[in-house]
Amino acid sequence: MLSKSEKLQSTLKDLVPSTLTSSTVPPSLGEVDYVIVGGGLTGCVIASRLSQHDPNLQVLLVEAGIDASSDPLTKDIGGAFALAGSDLDYNYKTSPQANTNDRVHTATAGKVLGGGSILNYGLWLRGDARDYGQWAKLVGDERWSYQGLLPYFKKSENHVKAKQAPEHRGSDGPIRITSVFESDPKRRYGLREPVKAAWEEMGLQENPRGDCGSIQGICESLENWDEGKRQPSNLAYCLKNVRVLTSAVVHKIIITNDPDGNLRASNVVLADGRQIQARKEIILSAGTIKTPQILMLSGIGPAGLLSGQGIPVVKDNAEVGNNYFDHFALFQTWKLRNPEKGFSTGGPGWDEPAFSKGLPFDWTVNEGIPSSLLRSAMRMDAANGKMNDESLMDPAKAFVETMVLYSPVGAPVPVDGSYIATSTMLLVPTSRGSLQIVSSSPEDPPRMDPNFYDTKVDRTALIHGVRRVLGALLQTTSGNEYVEREEAPEGMPSLSADSSDAEIDARIRMAGVSHAHAAGTAAMGKVVDSHLRVLGIAGLRVADASVLPVAIGGHPQATLYGLAEQAAEMILQDR
Secondary structure, eight states: OOOHHHHHHHHHTTOSEHHHHHHHSSSSOEEEEEEEEOOOOHHHHHHHHHHHHHHHOEEEEEOOOOOTOOOOOTSHHHHHHHHHSSTTOOOOOOBBBBGGGOOEEEEEOBBBBBTHHSSSOOOOOOHHHHHHHHHHHHHGGGGGSSHHHHHHHHEEETTTTTTGSSSTSSSSSSEEEHHHHHHTTOOOTTHHHHHHHHHHTOOOOOEEETTTTOOOEEEEEOOOOTTTTTOOOHSSOOOOTTTEEEEEOOEEEEEOOTTEEEETEEEEEEEOOOOEEEEEEEEEHHHHHHHHHHEEEEEEEHHHHHHTTOOOOEOTTTTTEEEEOOOEEEEEEEEEOOOOOSSSSSSHHHHHHHHGHHHHHHEEEEEEOOHHHHHHHHHHHHTTTSSSOOGGGTTTTTOOOEEEEOOOOOSSSSSSSEEEEEEESSSOOOEEEEOSSSSTTTTTOOOEEOOOOOHHHHHHHHHHHHHHHHHHHTSSSHHHHHHEEOOOOOOOOOOOOTTHHHHHHHHHHHOOOEOOOBBTOOOOOTTBBBSSTTTTOOOOESSSGGOOSSOOOSOOOHHHOOOOOOOHHHHHHHH
């Protein structure tokens, strides 16, 4: 006679395709070896690697959203702009932010198999080695340094320039990486050389190895569009031997006492009450917002908050939901002098298909800030008890990223070749916020307070970054030849190179937004250990952006693929 587990496996094996929905599975889901909660970027990687290592392992990947692989909007860059705010996006809202004129911000997060790798814009930008070094030092584990993560970065990559730097770039991974310039010989944007020349006039130099540990300078932009097509984690990583349960909202993790009296995660409970037992481990990869919510709903978090919501406290940990940070940024729109020359989206020549194989831009510019400005800001923050991190004084530390986009990207202006846009983003924000559940229901979004733009260091860095782009586009010979002026949002004055810090600050407070790179809410060293194991709970790990203890420059997906690759190896080593 078959056991319950054998019956479950027989049932699952007979189902084709391998992706299940919550309505096509048995009332009780029985046992598997590993349950991975969250079928986003990291969850798909971990599930794939576990099953590839040992096809006999029973791995179940549970995703709250649908499998949208057949949706044409998930295929290319054009669809990316339509997905934010769609049914594939949790579309969270923050609490009113005091430092941005009490505005409520949107926090985009993928509610779909593939997660953020379905919604993002395909930029492949690692952080600086110094950022990873701070991470490793903080948790006392060199596996999270740049050199420690490097084998896992490479493992994910099939880099078009791997031969030029084989010690830094991977050549046989599942994700194809290319520069914008090398993606297609017909993808030649008219502002490529003028933009580069403008930054050179500002004193910067090209950095041809910006993905090799040092990101300062003018860096060729990299992307993971493959011939203009998206490479989401659920398709790039083979899930053939993984059973995927979609449209299944997780409520909580059941924690029990093992025979030795230690707390151990045993079951995953879905919102409809059904349960899945994990013989080996449960891995939370539900993302920066959902992961701490699930921990708290499971009784792991601040005791007072949990008790107030009627949740029995299993493990009191006041740090769950804290350390929330995000890459805060200012987008600006710029009027071009000669729109008839086809320098921007909608202008002459933009019907060339190669121009739509990714975001229309060429360069990612990363800069520090003058030490005198930084030291003064740090003293003020230290005096106010906000932060005091001497590692920020490293002269090679990159604080601000700027991209010039050959499109107005959503600004309320005509898309007729007349406008371009810039993004000026904090790479290593020092402001910290928090996240708290508001009820015992998994369906109620948590209260999110990212506390954007709160420290003097963040304000100093972003104001300086905006001043630099004003100088590059309006004051240099190369920039001023093509750019006429900044196009201000309605009701605000245009900024110029002569604008005061107060005027730039007012614009940031009025118009600054998140780049949807939230992280840190289950921080390593405070919520999980350096093996990604939840402190005090056996059989439970977290492997997503929530574990980042410090801000990492660049854009998160390159870092998260490396994190997930290393997480899978750790899990296999410990089984």
